Amino acid sequence: MALLSMQNISKTFPGVKALDRVNLDVQKGEIHAVVGENGAGKSTLMKILSGVYAHGDYDGDILFDDKPARFAGISDSEKQGIIIIHQELALVPQLSIAENIFLGNECASNGVIDWRRTNRRTDELLAKVGLVEAPTTKVDNIGVGKQQLVEIAKALSKDVKLLILDEPTAALQENDSRKLLDLMLELKAQGVTCIIISHKLNEVRYVADSVTVIRDGMTVSKLDAKAGLSENEIVRDMVGRDMTHRFPDHKRTPGKMLLEVEDWNVWHPEHAGRQVIRDASFNVRAGEVVGIAGLMGSGRTELAMSIFGRSYGRNISGAVRLNGKPVDVSTVDRAIAAGISYVTEDRKALGLVLDETIRFNTTLANLDGVSSGSVLNRNEETRVAERYRKALAIRTPSVFQKTVNLSGGNQQKVVLAKWLFTAPEVLILDEPTRGIDVGAKYEIYSIINDLAAEGKGVVMISSEMPELLGMCDRIYVMNEGALVGELAVGDASQERIMSLIVNE
Amino acid sequence: MEVAESDTKAAPDVRTKGIGAYISAHLRQYGLLFALIAVMFFFQVVTDGTLLRAVNVTNLLLQNSYIIIMALGMLVVIVSGNIDLSVGSVMGFIGALAAVLIVELDQPVILTILICLVAGGLIGAAQGYWVAYWKIPSFIVTLAGMLVFRGLSLLLLEGQSVGPFPKEFQLIATGFVPDIFPAGLGEWLADLLGARKVNVLALATGIAAAALVVWIGLRQRAQNKAYGIEDEPKSFFIARTTIIAAALIFVMYKLSLFRGLPNVLITMGVLTVIYAFITETTTVGRRIYALGGNQKAAKLSGIKTERLTFLAFANMGVLAAAAGLVFAARLNTATPKAGFALELDVIAAVFIGGASMSGGVGTIIGAVVGAFLMGVLNNGMSIMGIGIDYQQMIKGLVLLAAVIFDVYNKNKQG
Incomplete structure (x- = not known):
């Protein structure tokens, strides 16, 4: 029996048809x-379902529980039991778990909160989602994985019929993701219907009973997952072509030693006694792609950022050599001048000036390259931006488009363009394909291959092991701030990497 | 909105967009200009032509000169993502310092001016140091500075007004550039235009400035075309350029009918051009926008964000000092109340000019037009005899309306 049926949903934004007669049927x-x-x-479809775009803003019909649903706002859809948990969590960090769960829905009489009842009900809800924390713990003090569970507990407090999770595991580590997915299965057993939006196809295969694939605003297919689905089937429908090769072919012959980092030690910027990186040593050759595997929080980003102009940590010690000679990387501009680039994992917060154009962002790290005597040559800037737009196939009407309007994959290309324009010898790419779709990932991989072919050294940090195995020549394994293993790609497998992490 | 066009669709398509779409995308820039014109037109009518009389146009420029000088620095500070609440007090303090140096200690004018500008720079640097290197919110640091320098002016002047200044110091604010053209030419022009007298230098400057505006506009347009940049429709370009050029000539013509070019207008004009150039076309300017737009991304792009913040405040201090000198010279006395609450007018001008509280957005020209808009409102309402009570309320509402307009526009585009 269908709980939800969205029929022929169309939605147009000025100049863009975002949805074109999309159908979505979800069984109870x-x-x-x-x-x-x-x-x-x-996301547009989910915004229509949850009432962010009110009835009348779109064409088509929604049947919920066999009744036509016409939501004027989020509160309408919540009243019906449709609750959406967004990718960016909507919790107040300064408030406790209990306060967050009952925010706007307090257990109160005449405006006075009944704390005993609040905490008791919170305890019940936390037990349901399998979170062992006191209701009075501040949300700030628990990790992202647990915060996600608090969000779900909050949804359960509202008598949820349909729970929508938008990329719920995007920010979670492997084991937290697993726990969350298991919780979803448990909720299902209790009769809660779920919609999950995800890029991670292995997770989709793990939890989903059926899959709706949307491409370019249209429903492409509805797949039954109970019988078992291959990822290739889903990928084929997502990108509209067969992707038997998820990684572009490459043949590499690493050359001379390019970057050597030795005995790198870093302490936490605030907690003086905490060592974040311990005696890390690694190297990259020209034309080589070296991976750094590890769980989230293992110190990979901290390692990269502390090398790149001491952008993280304090009491940093160790040696960095480029082409056999020691180099000064004590500030970002010196690191750039030395020939090192760091492409951040968080392109929105750390990579781009979102309100500015592609051109502005492309030249930002090398303004001297488009100016003479501190005066910018804006025509030259345009030329440079255009060159990278073509070279990296950044899909945009013009380089004067604000980067905030670009999709994740195109934003990532702009960040790459910025760093390529500094003419680096070594690029450190931190999660270069996070949050971007399969097609764009393939393009980013191709760019990485091209860079290696040009003789640049690439360090690739990634949480996705298949990606490392598919792209790298060598893989370092990182755990708790130390590099605990080094594998040639021929000897590496997901199991071997995991066992290196676990055995430490 | 995610852009999903194929990349074969290159820039030329963009230009075929209709005029309507162009206006709505650039409503802010035109809106400000039209608001200024509309307000001037309104006051011109209701004051029976007093607003645009030669003497009043001259006064309008002199009255707002110190606001505009400070708005230049404030724009930079606000674009960098900070704010400076101390400028009114610093301005007053520098005026007091000048008075003490010249009137009480008999120091030469040139030396006094130098000392004052350096002192302003040091004050700005001292505040910038805490903001930039200690990451103390600029609101707090400059709020403290506002109180400290208000107190220091009182201390320095011992609660009294100090003056008058010697003639040569007063010339900073009240002097006029002598007409370098032969007197005969002026008389001939005066006959031709049916005026009592014409200052040829002022008129010539106006025409030269107008020609420059047209030339720069045409050059920019030709370059945009060559690079396929989204361009404004031709009719718009012609209308906008004509209005600006005509306004320049008109204002200068009015000035030429009175006493010619005020010294302070030259200072103001030169500073405006310099700061517009720095913010728009130099690497330093670009880095300040990046700093305000996303400090972390800027820092990770090799930009020395701390040094830039520090410099923005030091620069603000120098400009506040310059404004302090102009203000004291104009009043011909330094009073402990000088510059009181003036920082609010300066900040309001910058926001009316389209700058964003969160940083990274705003233009020098916008800030200057914003300051003029406030100036015309002040002046027009004073001529009409509207009380200070209503004036304050109206100015407040104009500020609010301008920012609401901004936010509305941004939402609509987002």
Whole structure:
């Protein structure tokens, strides 16, 4: 029996048809996955379902519980039991778990909060989601994985019929993701219907009963997952072509030694006694792609940022050599001048000036390259931006588009363009394909191959092991701030990497 | 909105967009200009032409000169993502310092001016140091500075007004550039235009400035075309350029009918051009926008964000000092109340000019036009005899309306 049926939903933004007669049918008690590339229209569809776009703003019909649903706002859809948990969590960090769960829905009489009842009910809800924390703990003090569970507890407090999770595991580590997915299965057993939006196809396969694939604002297919689905089937429908090769072919012959880091030690910037990186040593050759594997929080980003102009940590010690000679990387501009680039994992917060154009962002790290005597040559800037737009296939009407309007994959290309324009010898790429869709990932991989072919050294930090195995020549394994292993790609496998992490 | 066009669709398509779409995308820039014109037109009518009389146009420029000088520095500070609440007090303090140096200690004018500008720079640097290197919110640091320098002016002047200044110091604010053209030419022009007298230098400067505006506009347009940049429709370009050029000539013509070019207008004009150039076309300017737009990304791009913040405040201090000198010279006396609450007018001008509280957005020209808009409102309402009570309320509402307009526009585009 269908709990939800969205029929022929169309939605137009000025100049763009975001959704074109999309159909989505969700059966009662199932977990339904909605997959599609970034920009395919998944979020728009969910915004229509949750009432962010009110009835009348779109064409088509929604049947919920066999009744026509016409939501004027989020509160309308919540009243019906449709609750959406967004990728960016909507918790107040300064408030306690209990306060967050009952925010706007307090257990109160005449405006006076009944704390005993609040905490008791919180305890019940936390037990349901399997979170062992006191209701009075501040949300700030628990990790992202647990915060996600608090969000779900909050949804359960509202008598949820349909729970929508938008990329719930995007910020979670492997084991937290697993726990969350298991919780979803448990909720299903209790009769809660779920919609999950995800890029991670292995997770979709793990939890989903059926899959709706959306591409370019249209429903492409509805797949039954109970019988078992291959990732290739889903990928084929998502990108509209067969992707038997998820990684572009490459043949590499690493050359001379390029970057050597030795005995690198870093302490936490605030907690003086905490060592974040311990005696890390690694190297990259020209034309080589070296991976750094590890769980989130293992210190990979901290290692990279502390090398790149001491952008992280304090009491940093160790040696950095480039082409056999010691180099000064004590500030960002010196590191750039030495020939090192760091492409951040968080392109929105640390990589781009979002309100500015592609051109502005492309030249930002090398303004001297487009100016003479501190005066910018804006025509030259345009030329440079255009060159990278073509070279990296950044999809945009013009380089004067604000980067905030670009999709994740195109934003990532702009960040790459910025660093390529500094003419680096070594690029450290931190999660270069996070949050971007399959097609764009392939393009980023191709760019990385091209860079290696040009003789640049690439260090690739990634949480996705298949990506490391598919792209790298060598893989370092990092755990708790130390490099605990080094594997040639021929000897590496997901199991071997995991066992190096676990055995430490 | 995610852009999903294929990359074969290159820039030329963009230009075929309709005029309507262009206006709505650039409503802010035109809106400000039209608001200024509308306000001037309104006051011109209701004051029976007093607003644009030669003597009043001259006064309008002199009255707002110190606001505009400080707005230049404030724009930089606000674009960098900070704010400076101390400028009114610093301005008053520098005026007091000048008075003590010249009137009480008999120091030469040139030396006094130098000392005052350096002192302003040091004050700005001292505040910038805490903001930039200690990461103390600029609101707090400059709020403290506002109180400290208000107190210091009182201390320095011992609660009294100090003056008058010697003639040569007063010339900073009240002097006029002598007409370098032969007197005969002025008389001939006066006959031709049916005026009592014409200052040829002022008129010539106006025409030269107008020609420059047209030339720069045409050059920019030709370059945009060559690079396929989204361009404004031709009719708009012609209308906008004509209005600006005509306004320049008109204002200068009015000035030429009175006493010619005020010294302070030259200072103001030169500073405006310099700061517009720095913010728009130099690497330092670009880095300040990046700093305000996303400090972390700027820092990770090799930009020395601390040094830039520090410099923005030091620069603000120098400009506040310059404004203090102009103000004291104009009043011909330094009073402990000088510059009181003036920082609010300066900040309001910058926001009316389209700058964003969160940093990274704003232009020098916008700030200057914003300051003029406030100036015309002040002046027009004073001529009409509207009380200070209503004036304050109206100015407040104009500020609010301008910012609401900004936010509305941004939402609509987002």
